[in-house]
Amino acid sequence: MNQMTQLQATEKKPLPAAFAAALATLFGTRFSVAQAVRAHHGRDESAYDPMLPDAVLFAHSTEEVAAAVRLCGQHQVPVIAYGTGTSLEGHILAVQGGLTIDLSQMAAVLAVHPEDLTATVQAGVTRKQLNLAVKDFGLFFPIDPGADASLGGMAATRASGTNAVRYGTMRENTLMLTVVTADGRIIKTGTRAKKSAAGYDLTHLFVGSEGTLGIITEVTLRLYPLPEAISAAVCSFPSVADAVNTVIETIQMGVPVARVEFLDENGVKAINAHSKLDLPVKPLLLFEFHGSEQGVQEQAQRVQEIAAEHGASGFEWATRPEDRTRLWSARHNAYFALLQMRPGWRAITTDCCVPISRLAECILATQADCEASGMPYSIIGHVGDGNFHVLLLVDPADAAAVDRAESLNARMVTLAIGMDGTCTGEHGIGLHKMDFLVQEHGAPAIDTMRIVKHALDPQNIMNPGKIIRWQPAP
Amino acid sequence: MNQMTQLQATEKKPLPAAFAAALATLFGTRFSVAQAVRAHHGRDESAYDPMLPDAVLFAHSTEEVAAAVRLCGQHQVPVIAYGTGTSLEGHILAVQGGLTIDLSQMAAVLAVHPEDLTATVQAGVTRKQLNLAVKDFGLFFPIDPGADASLGGMAATRASGTNAVRYGTMRENTLMLTVVTADGRIIKTGTRAKKSAAGYDLTHLFVGSEGTLGIITEVTLRLYPLPEAISAAVCSFPSVADAVNTVIETIQMGVPVARVEFLDENGVKAINAHSKLDLPVKPLLLFEFHGSEQGVQEQAQRVQEIAAEHGASGFEWATRPEDRTRLWSARHNAYFALLQMRPGWRAITTDCCVPISRLAECILATQADCEASGMPYSIIGHVGDGNFHVLLLVDPADAAAVDRAESLNARMVTLAIGMDGTCTGEHGIGLHKMDFLVQEHGAPAIDTMRIVKHALDPQNIMNPGKIIRWQPAP
Numbered sequence: 001m002n003q004m005t006q007l008q009a010t011e012k013k014p015l016p017a018a019f020a021a022a023l024a025t026l027f028g029t030r031f032s033v034a035q036a037v038r039a040h041h042g043r044d045e046s047a048y049d050p051m052l053p054d055a056v057l058f059a060h061s062t063e064e065v066a067a068a069v070r071l072c073g074q075h076q077v078p079v080i081a082y083g084t085g086t087s088l089e090g091h092i093l094a095v096q097g098g099l100t101i102d103l104s105q106m107a108a109v110l111a112v113h114p115e116d117l118t119a120t121v122q123a124g125v126t127r128k129q130l131n132l133a134v135k136d137f138g139l140f141f142p143i144d145p146g147a148d149a150s151l152g153g154m155a156a157t158r159a160s161g162t163n164a165v166r167y168g169t170m171r172e173n174t175l176m177l178t179v180v181t182a183d184g185r186i187i188k189t190g191t192r193a194k195k196s197a198a199g200y201d202l203t204h205l206f207v208g209s210e211g212t213l214g215i216i217t218e219v220t221l222r223l224y225p226l227p228e229a230i231s232a233a234v235c236s237f238p239s240v241a242d243a244v245n246t247v248i249e250t251i252q253m254g255v256p257v258a259r260v261e262f263l264d265e266n267g268v269k270a271i272n273a274h275s276k277l278d279l280p281v282k283p284l285l286l287f288e289f290h291g292s293e294q295g296v297q298e299q300a301q302r303v304q305e306i307a308a309e310h311g312a313s314g315f316e317w318a319t320r321p322e323d324r325t326r327l328w329s330a331r332h333n334a335y336f337a338l339l340q341m342r343p344g345w346r347a348i349t350t351d352c353c354v355p356i357s358r359l360a361e362c363i364l365a366t367q368a369d370c371e372a373s374g375m376p377y378s379i380i381g382h383v384g385d386g387n388f389h390v391l392l393l394v395d396p397a398d399a400a401a402v403d404r405a406e407s408l409n410a411r412m413v414t415l416a417i418g419m420d421g422t423c424t425g426e427h428g429i430g431l432h433k434m435d436f437l438v439q440e441h442g443a444p445a446i447d448t449m450r451i452v453k454h455a456l457d458p459q460n461i462m463n464p465g466k467i468i469r470w471q472p473a474p
Numbered sequence: 475m476n477q478m479t480q481l482q483a484t485e486k487k488p489l490p491a492a493f494a495a496a497l498a499t500l501f502g503t504r505f506s507v508a509q510a511v512r513a514h515h516g517r518d519e520s521a522y523d524p525m526l527p528d529a530v531l532f533a534h535s536t537e538e539v540a541a542a543v544r545l546c547g548q549h550q551v552p553v554i555a556y557g558t559g560t561s562l563e564g565h566i567l568a569v570q571g572g573l574t575i576d577l578s579q580m581a582a583v584l585a586v587h588p589e590d591l592t593a594t595v596q597a598g599v600t601r602k603q604l605n606l607a608v609k610d611f612g613l614f615f616p617i618d619p620g621a622d623a624s625l626g627g628m629a630a631t632r633a634s635g636t637n638a639v640r641y642g643t644m645r646e647n648t649l650m651l652t653v654v655t656a657d658g659r660i661i662k663t664g665t666r667a668k669k670s671a672a673g674y675d676l677t678h679l680f681v682g683s684e685g686t687l688g689i690i691t692e693v694t695l696r697l698y699p700l701p702e703a704i705s706a707a708v709c710s711f712p713s714v715a716d717a718v719n720t721v722i723e724t725i726q727m728g729v730p731v732a733r734v735e736f737l738d739e740n741g742v743k744a745i746n747a748h749s750k751l752d753l754p755v756k757p758l759l760l761f762e763f764h765g766s767e768q769g770v771q772e773q774a775q776r777v778q779e780i781a782a783e784h785g786a787s788g789f790e791w792a793t794r795p796e797d798r799t800r801l802w803s804a805r806h807n808a809y810f811a812l813l814q815m816r817p818g819w820r821a822i823t824t825d826c827c828v829p830i831s832r833l834a835e836c837i838l839a840t841q842a843d844c845e846a847s848g849m850p851y852s853i854i855g856h857v858g859d860g861n862f863h864v865l866l867l868v869d870p871a872d873a874a875a876v877d878r879a880e881s882l883n884a885r886m887v888t889l890a891i892g893m894d895g896t897c898t899g900e901h902g903i904g905l906h907k908m909d910f911l912v913q914e915h916g917a918p919a920i921d922t923m924r925i926v927k928h929a930l931d932p933q934n935i936m937n938p939g940k941i942i943r944w945q946p947a948p
Contacts, residue, residue, distance in 0.1 A: 114726070158675075159671070168646070171678075186918060188919055192895070195859050196896035197898045197900050198896045198910075198915070200926060205674065207675065225726055225727060252588070252699055294772055295769060298768055353668065385669050416667075417665075421665055422667040426671050441673065448655060456925060
């Protein structure tokens with residue numbers, strides 16, 4: 001990738017011996033400089049080549065993280081937080097080497113308060129683990145990025161997924177955090193109260209900061225009652241615009257749809273081949289409804305009426321779990337179904353989000369661009385939020401194809417920003433979208449971000465080289 | 475009040491002549507040093523005595539605000555943003571004098587995007603004005619603090635109100651802001667995309683910052699479809715715990731109640747007298763349900779079943795607007811009904827918020843404290859959020875009574891913080907709760923807030939003396 005040249009040029013200092021000795025003394029075998037351990041922590045699910053940290057620490061407590069960060073500060077060693085390694089834009093790559101703190105062994109569910117619909121977890125707890133822990137209380141946690149990511153990582157990247165249209169993202173569902181700041185202090189960013197007007201919103205300052213302002217070690221989250229009834233529906237549309245307009249009207253009518261996912265013709269083709277289905281090769285919407293028995297029936301009926309007005313066909317409605325699973329398998333298999341069309345190739349995933357009134361236009365222009373590129377692709381979208389992804393298949397050996405994919409991504413992002421949208425709906429900035437962030441926010445807002453970064457991390461040790469480039473404070 | 479002594483000791487510099495001359499040249503009669511104008515801008519709805527700015531500017535655009543703030547920076551003059559003057563904790567009082575920028579003439583609804591359910595307004599637009607502007611699109615904006623406050627002020631104080639249990643607060647409903655920072659730059663904090671993972675969350679950094687980090691000049695907000703059907707219900711309970719437990723179970727069952735308000739016996743007595751009603755003198759809950767015809771029926775029925783299990787009596791249910799109004803008049807008149815019990819006296823309003831599992835305990839302890847104080851009082855609450863207020867009546871001439879009210883407030887806040895709650899659910903910190911903010915967050919988190927304040931406002935010109943006390947950066 002183009003960025004690689006630049007990244008490799010970054011100056012990288014060796015780990016100070018006194019620093020390594022201090023960590024080894026404090027943490028024993030939980031501090032490692034083994035090549036295999038470093039290699040495991042030097043890549044994520046982005047298309048970047050690995051960039052290894054110089055050492056890895058497996059932390060067991062907030063206090064341990066604070067002790068390690070203080071040492072990093074004393075020795076000016078970069079420090080990167082690591083959860084499950086499933087970030088998509090190079091967030092955890094050790095551009096300048098340094099220490100990676102792996103939080104996956106901080107995996108305790110610290111408290112569940114069913115009456116308050118909250119849970120507090122250590123940062124390494126994954127979303128599926130949390131859901132298992134709260135299921136017996138009749139509760140669930142809705143945020144579902146594709147991977148079974150750690151909740152600390154999800155908070156750090158402001159993740160979301162298919163349920164966000166109804167339940168919001170990590171932004172709306174994180175009540176408070178425990179954070180270790182660059183100077184090794186431990187702070188609590190809020191309380192368990194559902195709302196508060198008390199001072200600066202530190203919680204939201206750290207949510208989405210990708211480890212560049214501090215390391216999230218504990219997260220308090222909102223939970224929701226498991227719906228009494230769940231139903232799903234699928235239908236096909238003559239055009240992308242018809243599908244998107246169905247979603248716009250559904251939301252404008254106030255139908256509290258829990259999920260609504262879009263799949264383009266290529267995606268449908270791929271899953272037909274992969275799962276031996278015979279869905280019409282047309283733009284597809286998949287809905288999920290949560291509520292009372294009566295409520296989900298009513299929702300499905302309304303959506304069917306709206307969809308019919310937009311030429312929908314093949315409306316299938318399912319309330320039984322096994323039927324829902326069959327319908328949703330279409331969505332869940334899309335990524336792998338597409339990958340199987342070109343064995344050995346790699347998928348590059350894009351991510352942008354626009355106001356929903358511009359979504360059809362944005363998808364259609366992107367689709368035309370994808371067609372012109374000649375690359376295999378599929379477009380999937382969390383359309384209720386105006387968020388969509390293009391999955392592009394590239395032969396990793398074909399540098400020109402990788403460049404073409406990057407160019408296509410750049411045009412798509414530029415288009416989205418021009419439509420009052422954002423360069424990333426849910427994947428984050430990481431290494432990959434720093435220039436787009438400037439394009440989206442403009443220099444004055446980036447300067448404000450830079451002022452905050454300089455103030456909270458004056459030595460630039462916290463995940464350096466991510467989100468914004470280090471420059472003198474404005 | 476006790477705080478007054480301290481406030482009056484604050485050093486106050488006279489307005490530099492060159493500064494005043496520059497503003498007069500730029501803005502003509504929209505820049506005023508008239509006593510009456512200053513007096514109008516020197517008080518809010520808190521119990522504080524007035525503290526007047528040295529001058530007032532009526533701004534008409536973001537660029538004008540930026541020009542004025544740049545001058546304030548050059549001359550080190552404090553600058554305070556003013557909307558409708560309805561803040562409750564002394565937010566807009568000119569502790570150190572300086573310039574108040576009145577934004578009430580920035581009252582244009584700049585854009586309504588009905589398909590995206592968003593509107594962009596100038597900071598001086600009030601919530602009622604916005605609701606009028608979007609009504610014909612079949613939309614509404616739900617956040618309703620008591621006053622018809624400006625949306626800039628509501629964003630700056632992270633306001634909420636009775637609808638927050640369903641629709642969230644200004645935190646959840648502000649998509650992006652235009653802000654003038656302390657150095658006079660104009661920044662856009664986000665985009666109109668419904669979700670974004672792009673960089674630091676500047677929007678939420680400024681929401682709730684009470685003008686201490688920058689001046690909000692434009693706000694982009696989420697709108698909602700007007701519900702197809704609305705119904706209301708009222709019922710009485712044998713005890714506070716029964717009322718609160720009804721709410722807990724309602725929310726745990728996933729009933730999407732739009733509003734649920736609590737009124738104690740004293741409140742009921744006052745409104746019975748004021749509105750010639752004969753409601754049972756018992757803890758009362760008022761509900762409002764939004765949804766489809768069928769949906770609101772179902773919600774009301776479920777709530778009635780839950781309430782019945784907790785000994786509720788007198789369940790009344792109303793779907794016609796006039797009947798709803800009659801039921802809700804109880805809630806809306808509570809403040810004035812109580813005030814009428816002691817003509818000439820003043821109401822002091824407290825505000826705290828706890829996890830709902832602790833709410834009954836917190837209200838009961840506070841009620842006992844109120845009883846012991848001998849002061850007339852009433853407790854009302856946005857109980858679905860765990861947020862409640864005590865209205866205390868004091869004779870303003872009776873300094874000892876004012877002190878007693880302050881002590882009671884302090885005990886109530888300390889209790890709430892000890893229950894993992896917050897010192898303010900929706901009124902903010904202002905001048906009044908700075909010590910409680912420290913108590914709630916702890917020194918390390920306050921230091922982090924202070925670092926942010928110093929970085930973004932190094933001269934301490936933005937609404938100085940609010941939220942956190944000015945001290946050297948940690």
